[in-house]
Amino acid sequence: MNTKESQVWTGLLLLIGVSFIAATAYTGFNPIAVIPHLREGWTFFFEDFLPPPLHLKEPIIECIAVTIALAVSSTSVAAVLAAGAAVLGSERTTPFCWLAGIVRGTATFLRNIPTLVWAFILFSSLGIGTSVGFIALVITSFAFMTRTFIEVIDEIPEDPWSVWRQSGWIFGSGFFNVLSLVVLKGLFHGFSIAWK
Numbered sequence: 001m002n003t004k005e006s007q008v009w010t011g012l013l014l015l016i017g018v019s020f021i022a023a024t025a026y027t028g029f030n031p032i033a034v035i036p037h038l039r040e041g042w043t044f045f046f047e048d049f050l051p052p053p054l055h056l057k058e059p060i061i062e063c064i065a066v067t068i069a070l071a072v073s074s075t076s077v078a079a080v081l082a083a084g085a086a087v088l089g090s091e092r093t094t095p096f097c098w099l100a101g102i103v104r105g106t107a108t109f110l111r112n113i114p115t116l117v118w119a120f121i122l123f124s125s126l127g128i129g130t131s132v133g134f135i136a137l138v139i140t141s142f143a144f145m146t147r148t149f150i151e152v153i154d155e156i157p158e159d160p161w162s163v164w165r166q167s168g169w170i171f172g173s174g175f176f177n178v179l180s181l182v183v184l185k186g187l188f189h190g191f192s193i194a195w196k
Helices: 003-027 032-046 055-087 096-111 113-128 130-154 159-164 175-195
Strands: none
Touching: 032 096, 055 096, 055 130, 096 130
8 A cells, every 4th residue: 555545544433533533522422332232232143133933933933924915905005006007108119298297207206215215104103013014115116116017118129019100100099099009018028028
């Protein structure tokens, strides 16, 4: 290490040290007072994070079943909602060009907030329960699936779209036929490639 790099590292360590001392002085935190309580922390860690005793099998199995049911049901609801939102969010299928940007932006915003944060936000308004977990999972899954479905719709080759436009399609007339023939076929093709 050359002297200039050594000086940078020394300055950085001094800055961190001074920041730590200033922060502890400002907040009144005493790091030395933590040392006598370390044993309690390790006891808490090893007692509460170990698997529960086997005689509690039935409540554990019930909680696992509820968790799996929440995951499956929230993903199913989110998939249906995301398919509709993706049709409105893709520039190829949306009836209003301005709506595509709003759907994409909303999905991106919702996707960037973790599920746990959604759960904390929803706890304050709905209380604690399985409904909060369900809604948090639906929001996050909806956002991820919407963005994925939009990308798959946008990657459908141009051939089906040109046939669609040449047939004189106007939004509203035969929209669901076009969805089933063009969009769903392209979606399932994209998923089959992804699974290979």
